[in-house]
Amino acid sequence: MASAYLTHQQKVLRLYKKSLRHLESWCIFRDKYRFYACMLRARFDENKNEKDMVKATMLLKAGEEEFWTNQHPQPYIFPDSPGGTSYERYECYKVPEWVLEHWHPSEKAMYPDYFAKREQWKKLRMQSWDKEVAQLEAETPPGGPRTEALPPARKEGDLPPLWWQFVTRPRERPT
Amino acid sequence: MHPTSLMMTSSLIIIFVILTYPVLTTLSPRPQDPHWALSHVKTAVKLAFFVSLLPLFLFLNEGLETIITNWNWMNTATFDINISLKFDHYSVIFTPIALYVTWSILEFASWYMHADPDMNRFFKYLLIFLITMIILVTANNMFQLFIGWEGVGIMSFLLIGWWHGRADANTAALQAVLYNRIGDIGLIFFMAWVAMNLNSWEMQQMFAVAKDMDLTYPLLGLIIAATGKSAQFGLHPWLPSAMEGPTPVSALLHSSTMVVAGIFLLIRMSPLMENNQTALTTCLCLGALTTLFTATCALTQNDIKKIVAFSTSSQLGLMMVTIGLNQPQLAFLHICTHAFFKAMLFLCSGSIIHSLNDEQDIRKMGGMHRLTPFTSSCLTIGSLALTGTPFLAGFFSKDAIIEALNTSYLNAWALALTLLATSFTAVYSLRVIYFVSMGHPRFNPLSPINENNPTVINPIKRLAWGSIIAGLLITSNIIPIKTPIMSMPAVLKLAALTVTILGLLLALELATLTNKQFKPTPTLTPHHFSNMLGFFPTIIHRLTPKLNLFLGQAIASQTIDQTWLEKSGPKALTNLNLPMITTTSNIQQGLIKTYLSLFLLTLTLALLISY
Numbered sequence: 198m199a200s201a202y203l204t205h206q207q208k209v210l211r212l213y214k215k216s217l218r219h220l221e222s223w224c225i226f227r228d229k230y231r232f233y234a235c236m237l238r239a240r241f242d243e244n245k246n247e248k249d250m251v252k253a254t255m256l257l258k259a260g261e262e263e264f265w266t267n268q269h270p271q272p273y274i275f276p277d278s279p280g281g282t283s284y285e286r287y288e289c290y291k292v293p294e295w296v297l298e299h300w301h302p303s304e305k306a307m308y309p310d311y312f313a314k315r316e317q318w319k320k321l322r323m324q325s326w327d328k329e330v331a332q333l334e335a336e337t338p339p340g341g342p343r344t345e346a347l348p349p350a351r352k353e354g355d356l357p358p359l360w361w362q363f364v365t366r367p368r369e370r371p372t
Numbered sequence: 373m374h375p376t377s378l379m380m381t382s383s384l385i386i387i388f389v390i391l392t393y394p395v396l397t398t399l400s401p402r403p404q405d406p407h408w409a410l411s412h413v414k415t416a417v418k419l420a421f422f423v424s425l426l427p428l429f430l431f432l433n434e435g436l437e438t439i440i441t442n443w444n445w446m447n448t449a450t451f452d453i454n455i456s457l458k459f460d461h462y463s464v465i466f467t468p469i470a471l472y473v474t475w476s477i478l479e480f481a482s483w484y485m486h487a488d489p490d491m492n493r494f495f496k497y498l499l500i501f502l503i504t505m506i507i508l509v510t511a512n513n514m515f516q517l518f519i520g521w522e523g524v525g526i527m528s529f530l531l532i533g534w535w536h537g538r539a540d541a542n543t544a545a546l547q548a549v550l551y552n553r554i555g556d557i558g559l560i561f562f563m564a565w566v567a568m569n570l571n572s573w574e575m576q577q578m579f580a581v582a583k584d585m586d587l588t589y590p591l592l593g594l595i596i597a598a599t600g601k602s603a604q605f606g607l608h609p610w611l612p613s614a615m616e617g618p619t620p621v622s623a624l625l626h627s628s629t630m631v632v633a634g635i636f637l638l639i640r641m642s643p644l645m646e647n648n649q650t651a652l653t654t655c656l657c658l659g660a661l662t663t664l665f666t667a668t669c670a671l672t673q674n675d676i677k678k679i680v681a682f683s684t685s686s687q688l689g690l691m692m693v694t695i696g697l698n699q700p701q702l703a704f705l706h707i708c709t710h711a712f713f714k715a716m717l718f719l720c721s722g723s724i725i726h727s728l729n730d731e732q733d734i735r736k737m738g739g740m741h742r743l744t745p746f747t748s749s750c751l752t753i754g755s756l757a758l759t760g761t762p763f764l765a766g767f768f769s770k771d772a773i774i775e776a777l778n779t780s781y782l783n784a785w786a787l788a789l790t791l792l793a794t795s796f797t798a799v800y801s802l803r804v805i806y807f808v809s810m811g812h813p814r815f816n817p818l819s820p821i822n823e824n825n826p827t828v829i830n831p832i833k834r835l836a837w838g839s840i841i842a843g844l845l846i847t848s849n850i851i852p853i854k855t856p857i858m859s860m861p862a863v864l865k866l867a868a869l870t871v872t873i874l875g876l877l878l879a880l881e882l883a884t885l886t887n888k889q890f891k892p893t894p895t896l897t898p899h900h901f902s903n904m905l906g907f908f909p910t911i912i913h914r915l916t917p918k919l920n921l922f923l924g925q926a927i928a929s930q931t932i933d934q935t936w937l938e939k940s941g942p943k944a945l946t947n948l949n950l951p952m953i954t955t956t957s958n959i960q961q962g963l964i965k966t967y968l969s970l971f972l973l974t975l976t977l978a979l980l981i982s983y
Contacts, residue, residue: 220892225735229889267893270903271674276730283730288537290489372487
């Protein structure tokens with residue numbers, strides 16, 4: 198169960214990964230990158246059996262500071278990642294599902310099977326809505342939800358809460 | 373009417389009709405043909421290009437220039453505004469070039485944007501942009517030029533923010549509009565000054581009446597307008613941010629046509645600038661600073677489109693330098709040749725980006741010469757033309773500019789900056805080719821890469837032809853207005869070539885060093901200065917809003933609340949009265965002695981006053 202605080206191991210691993218990524222941004226050719234990545238791994242491995250937590254935290258802090266001074270100002274970001282060149286590019290083509298309600302009957306008549314099935318799905322949604330809300334109200338802690346993750350369905354035959362939004366989400370790449 | 377002038381005027385009007393027709397077809401309520409973009413727009417531009425060759429040949433053969441006044445729009449007793457098209461040397465040559473480049477880009481865009489559901493709207497925007505650009509270029513009066521100026525600005529906004537679901541694209545579009553608006557302040561100031569003092573916005577009258585006037589202020593306004601539109605130093609950050617738009621937009625607007633509008637304005641107004649040394653020196657120094665600064669920024673960028681964008685900005689600085697040397701025709705020549713190879717560089721990079729599934733970072737490209745030999749060859753040809761390789765297109769304009777700079781007795785500092793920027797051009801061009809075409813691929817082989825689509829290859833081929841022969845064609849057929857200096861010491865003549873070769877050798881050395889990589893990170897300070905674009909956007913984009921917000925807060929809380937409430941209103945009254953009240957209430961101590969002494973005091977005073 199994840200909490201708001203990171204463990205020491207998580208912090209070290211995060212530092213390792215981001216320093217590898219920034220090293221990749223600096224060392225463009227893979228063989229040179231592999232060499233310096235191995236050197237970096239050796240530096241991390243040197244201190245991996247440190248038992249004194251104070252010293253370990255001081256080493257981590259020194260590592261973070263070294264990272265900060267040596268980071269790349271334009272690290273390589275994958276195009277679809279946040280900050281990348283094609284991130285959210287197709288958001289403007291993502292249409293919500295309720296638009297289908299507003300189709301003209303002549304347009305709906307072009308896909309009779311789909312819309313017939315859609316009516317059944319909508320009925321299922323109406324039926325399970327109260328149970329979903331009840332489950333969410335029961336499971337939310339008093340101070341408000343801690344994470345964005347939704348709980349799974351607990352009882353047999355129930356649907357997970359807010360399943361409609363998930364099932365009818367637009368495609369990742371509409372075009 | 374003489375048949376030649378009839379042919380000229382009618383073909384020019386036909387160009388406008390051909391280009392506006394597809395836009396008008398979109399107004400009809402009929403559902404649009406999905407192939408409208410290709411069948412209507414591309415055909416219209418192609419046809420308009422071939423029609424525009426007729427006025428071009430008439431001009432080359434007979435020196436025929438036309439001014440067509442179509443419509444008396446708003447005419448008062450003292451001021452006329454007409455729809456008036458001027459087809460002189462500059463617009464007659466620029467229009468076919470713009471149409472040729474646009475034709476190639478539209479054909480490329482039909483491949484690049486084929487998966488886009490709104491491709492028809494995209495082509496419509498590009499066509500409206502082209503129409504407004506031609507309005508700007510052929511304007512004979514400032515009002516029409518301003519219509520074109522604003523039109524290209526608006527279309528730039530719409531096209532940069534094409535993928536409006538992306539926050540960065542919206543920010544970039546807004547940035548373009550704001551920076552251009554600041555430039556517009558200069559243009560409007562110029563127009564106002566001219567309307568008041570020269571009493572007309574028609575160019576002929578402006579040039580005739582302004583012969584002996586001191587034009588420093590309006591010319592500075594014009595220079596500010598050109599700084600905004602042509603991304604000179606100070607108002608330049610919008611151009612690299614504009615790379616958020618799709619590659620056809622970058623190729624058309626932000627390399628060949630829209631960004632040269634500022635320089636074109638200065639070229640049009642060159643008769644006004646000829647005798648004003650302040651304006652010329654400002655242009656020279658601003659251009660030199662721009663060309664060096666943006667070339668420095670281009671050295672360490674990793675996004676291929678940003679490198680080409682900074683390269684465009686650097687060449688625009690060079691055009692500004694040429695204007696500062698009082699050589700408008702040479703600047704115009706550079707606009708024409710630059711359009712070809714820069715558009716081709718963008719199309720090649722767009723082809724590579726699409727083949728690699730939207731990968732724009734050169735750190736993850738490589739080995740494209742084996743995978744896409746034609747595209748990488750054209751990238752090389754474009755880069756060679758950009759650096760001024762002898763006898764390619766860029767050589768005729770760039771070398772002439774550097775020669776003129778060398779042989780003029782003007783600012784040596786500007787000369788040094790420009791030569792340094794020329795060497796940097798070679799450095800970053802080699803950097804692009806080294807990381808993109810040479811070596812081994814540094815990306816995953818996720819999809820097959822091929823060049824078998826003629827919609828991509830034909831436009832690049834056409835632009836490659838243009839990059840190779842355009843310089844030769846234009847210089848062979850145009851009679852120069854100013855005599856170029858023909859004899860100069862060999863050192864000056866070969867300066868540009870020497871500096872470029874030195875830059876190339878330096879870049880090769882740096883590439884070898886990168887290959888060996890003796891340490892993981894380079895010397896950080898100069899790298900960071902170049903990579904973070906001189907920290908200019910970092911500072912300006914945070915400082916200006918912060919100052920504005922603080923000013924707003926100061927006005928709201930101090931000027932309004934504090935002044936009216938505390939210093940002059942209710943609280944002031946309180947502060948005035950409170951000491952008196954406290955003194956008076958402190959006197960009421962409840963002691964008989966105090967009351968008796970007060971009574972005696974008041975009685976004495978009353979007796980003294982009455983007597």
